[in-house]
Amino acid sequence: MTQVQISSDLQAERKRLDSFFQFGISVDCVVFGYDGQNLQVLLVERGVEPYAGFEAIPGDLVTLNEDITQASKRVLHDLTGLPDIYLEQINTFGAVHRHPIGRVVTVVYYALLDKNLYNPHPSSWASEAYWKNLDAIGEMAFDHRQILEAAMAHLHHKVQHQPIGFELLPEEFTLAQLQHLYETILNTAFDKGNFRKKMLSMNVLIPLDKTQKEVRHRPARLFRFDPKRYEQLVQKGFLFEL
Amino acid sequence: MTQVQISSDLQAERKRLDSFFQFGISVDCVVFGYDGQNLQVLLVERGVEPYAGFEAIPGDLVTLNEDITQASKRVLHDLTGLPDIYLEQINTFGAVHRHPIGRVVTVVYYALLDKNLYNPHPSSWASEAYWKNLDAIGEMAFDHRQILEAAMAHLHHKVQHQPIGFELLPEEFTLAQLQHLYETILNTAFDKGNFRKKMLSMNVLIPLDKTQKEVRHRPARLFRFDPKRYEQLVQKGFLFEL
DNA sequence: ACAAGTTATAGTATATTTTACAATTACCAC
DNA sequence: GTGGTAATTGTAAAATATACTATAACTTGT
Known part of the structure; x- marks a missing residue:
């Protein structure tokens, strides 16, 4: 039973379209951190199949009764313990075979923050959660490499077209x-x-x-x-x- | 039966997660056209419930075995007869109650084109398909008003940060x-x-x-x-x- | 207390770009 | 040819950008 209300005159139509309603939606959160020296990204190690043992961008399936924006905050918190922070939506990936467990379309969010203020600790299916230098990243789970690259391109573009630093630097800085x-x-x-x-x-x-x-x-x-x-x-x- | 291959050792995991796999995904295509005078947007009139008779942005559910990018082209063609054109992904809307028939997350695409080269004709569930001036648009189906506004903001931003005109003007222009x-x-x-x-x-x-x-x-x-x-x-x- | 080292900050002269116009040009219609 | 109209070019003044140089303010070592 879905949590979304469907009025009785639309039940038949919904029945007809049932085969379309078999997608999973996930959110992936690319979080960049800066500590005054390096720009890093927050990763988790997967503790479960598929891709157990692989590094991944923190992300998970969205439940039927939560907004995707809310979900991005919830998932990031669940996996890494980071508090509710503002995540900006950047891109949606929907290739047919990108997830081995079924058809999953993922919405990618990203955030920038001051690494010194946040210490990740893994929970849920994440066996590890840590910051990693961008140039030290090897193979990743799913299409997360592609996702990370899209996020980096976005950041690269953003820094040239908007001010940044508010979230990355201490309140007072030189x-x-x-x-x-x-x-x-x-x-x-x-x-x-x-x-x-x-x-x-x-x-x-x-x-x-x-x-x-x-x-x-x-x-x-x-x-x-x-x-x-x-x-x-x-x-x-x-x-x-x- | 889903069209996505799932290896046998993941079947159990998939079973466990079945309740997450009840989303519908749709694509909506905001197509701006320019005829040398005005900027307009391509709309359809819905011939079916829900929102029958309302104006809408051309869009429809994605099938389980098509990529969302492909789907954007297919749907635009199905509803309005426009040929495969390049559509740029701009935003994804995923509020819980945005669609009355179930949980539908929609990925919004947009395109710019020279109105003079394309003549829309409705098919599928669209009872009408036509160009409309941006300032003449009234109530719309679903959250399409919000979607249109997001697309306009995107266009407004884009025109100041990238060249445009290639798709909107005749090959030779003054x-x-x-x-x-x-x-x-x-x-x-x-x-x-x-x-x-x-x-x-x-x-x-x-x-x-x-x-x-x-x-x-x-x-x-x-x-x-x-x-x-x-x-x-x-x-x-x-x-x-x- | 003073010198040496280091980085912050201010200054400057030159080149380049922007802005707000004015002047000129090329076509059509009569 | 004359007048109408818009395209195109030009220009002087103002504003910005660039590549440096000079000076200031602190620390540490003697």
């Missing part, structure tokens, strides 16, 4: 930290002075009357994001290029 | 035509000279040794897109602003 984040994601180097000018000209950073402590050189000023302006830029977009 | 297309989609006006300079500086237009005919004023030079450069810009992106 321009050097922000620059390093950009350089890590885009795998390039920028001129320090020009990066500064570009960023400051966007008016998204609020300079604080504080500086770094405990560094063996001139301490940098700390900044934080202006949430209103940040949101504005997310909407409007820009082209980041140096 | 800069004024291209400008009018942009002005229509973005609902703004641009300076003619500056629009020209911006466009030409992108190196995506190849000037032809031909001009317009049968106009009562200085005839404009015709251009066509450089497909290689166009593809490059689609990949790289830009920020279009005047």
Whole structure:
């Protein structure tokens, strides 16, 4: 018995279409983390068949009575213990044979976060849950390699068209930290002075009357994001290029 | 009996998960058309319950043995007679009660095309199929209003970050035509000279040794897109602003 | 206390791009 | 040819971007 209400005059129609209602839906959550040095991705090791022992992107089947957006948060929490965080939907994969257990269409979500604030611990069918460097990833379960690549392409694109960092950096940060984040994601180097000018000209950073402590050189000023302006830029977009 | 192969050692696992495999998947195809004047969207009128008589975005259930990308083309063709065209996936909607007949998750695709080249004619459950001005659209079936708005937001965003026009304009076109297309989609006006300079500086237009005919004023030079450069810009992106 | 090391921050001169127009050109119709 | 109309080119001023250089502010070692 499905949990979705069907009015009596539609029962016959539903009966006629029963053969169409045999899909499974899953959500997969590609979570990128940054700790000030490296960009990593949150993976789990599968403790069950199929693909037992393989690395996978945290994901699971959606139940009949939950919204897919809700499901993305629930599944991520179930497998890795991460709290409800905002996950952005990026893509849906629906090849016929992508899942050996039946026809499963998967909706991919992704999130960015500050690794230092979250410590994954495995549960449900995950035997392990950990952060892993992007360049250290080998074979993966299902078509998760493809999914990961789509998420990376999305991130790569996003960083050039919208501000990022809000979720990846500590609340207060230096321009050097922000620059390093950009350089890590885009795998390039920028001129320090020009990066500064570009960023400051966007008016998204609020300079604080504080500086770094405990560094063996001139301490940098700390900044934080202006949430209103940040949101504005997310909407409007820009082209980041140096 | 499902058409997807399941190896014998996974049968039990599949059995255990049977209650998850009761979803329907549909695809909805938002097709924007441009005829040199207006931007319109391809709609159908539903000839069957639920929502019989309502306007809807062309869409239908995916069968168990077809890829969702294939399905988007098949469904658009089935309902409106349009040939296989490239449809871009943009978003997936999965609210629990969005479909009255059962739990249906829908994957939304969209396309842009030159209205003059395609004449829709209804078939399957569509009793009508026609182009409609975006500002003339009233109530719609299901959550199709929301879907249409998502597609419009996508188009609005896309036009500012990638070249468009390849699919919307005749092979050879004038800069004024291209400008009018942009002005229509973005609902703004641009300076003619500056629009020209911006466009030409992108190196995506190849000037032809031909001009317009049968106009009562200085005839404009015709251009066509450089497909290689166009593809490059689609990949790289830009920020279009005047 | 001072020098050396290191990175942050500001500045600057030049090149490039954008903007808001004005001027000129090429066609048609009469 | 003249007038109407829109295409195309040009341009001066303003704004930005680029590739550096100079200076400031801290720490550590002597």
